[in-house]
Amino acid sequence: MAAMVHGAQIVAIIVTLFLTSFSGCTLAADEDPLQDFCVADLTSQINVNGFVCKDPSAVKADDFTFTGFRNAANVTNTTNGFVPTPAFVQQLPGLNTLGLSILRSDFAPDGLNGPHVHPRASELFLVVQGKIEVGFVTSNNTLFSQTLEQGDVFIIPRGLVHFQHNIGGTAAVAFAVFNSQNSGVERLQNTLFGSGIPDAVLQKTFQLDVAIIDQLKKAFSTSTPSNY
Ligand SMILES: *[C@@H]1O[C@H](CO)[C@@H](O)[C@H](O)[C@H]1NC(C)=O
Numbered sequence: 001m002a003a004m005v006h007g008a009q010i011v012a013i014i015v016t017l018f019l020t021s022f023s024g025c026t027l028a029a030d031e032d033p034l035q036d037f038c039v040a041d042l043t044s045q046i047n048v049n050g051f052v053c054k055d056p057s058a059v060k061a062d063d064f065t066f067t068g069f070r071n072a073a074n075v076t077n078t079t080n081g082f083v084p085t086p087a088f089v090q091q092l093p094g095l096n097t098l099g100l101s102i103l104r105s106d107f108a109p110d111g112l113n114g115p116h117v118h119p120r121a122s123e124l125f126l127v128v129q130g131k132i133e134v135g136f137v138t139s140n141n142t143l144f145s146q147t148l149e150q151g152d153v154f155i156i157p158r159g160l161v162h163f164q165h166n167i168g169g170t171a172a173v174a175f176a177v178f179n180s181q182n183s184g185v186e187r188l189q190n191t192l193f194g195s196g197i198p199d200a201v202l203q204k205t206f207q208l209d210v211a212i213i214d215q216l217k218k219a220f221s222t223s224t225p226s227n228y
Pocket residue numbers: 074075076077
């Protein structure tokens with residue numbers, strides 16, 4: 001299995017990151033920075049929008065470095081054959097206030113990142129291995145979908161429902177770049193059936209038998225919603 005990311009792919013990712021940060025001057029979903037950097041102090045008890053800055057004299061190159069993408073995640077026997085590895089502000093504190101983050105996605109054959117929304121970021125999705133069907137749905141219910149091959153990029157506008165499905169029959173790897181340090185995610189099945197929305201609301205909404213609603217609630221109430 002090609003676990004390593006190759007040189008050309010790394011260049012592509014870096015170009016992507018630069019483009020995203022430059023366009024961020026006008027389009028950033030997050031606040032613009034007021035200084036060169038504000039490395040997150042993840043231990044501070046002070047609540048601000050984002051994280052307070054670590055003492056600049058204690059900032060090291062490591063604060064701007066993430067090495068967790070070197071190897072493929074283990075997708076064996078995961079629920080949907082999909083494992084996200086995030087480099088958000090929590091994993092990469094140097095991202096604090098920069099309106100930027102990145103995530104590696106590993107897919108087993110037929111692996112699926114099911115319908116979900118990022119409330120705080122647009123997404124730039126780059127396939128570095130395999131063949132992935134992607135799509136998003138607009139606010140007037142139009143589906144824009146595409147089959148991506150290695151090297152292809154697809155844009156998912158902020159806040160729209162989208163999915164990614166590995167249809168290539170082999171392992172697939174992609175990177176998602178977000179114009180937020182913490183894009184947030186709402187997975188539709190967890191949001192609707194795992195959050196405690198009353199049965200009566202769901203029954204009326206979906207026009208379904210209570211038994212089916214209960215079945216859906218049972219399936220998704222215990223699944224742990226992820227941060228990404
Ligand atoms: C991947 O996960 C499976 C199932 O949990 C486990 O059996 C296997 O040893 C893991 N493989 C590696 C390389 O860690």
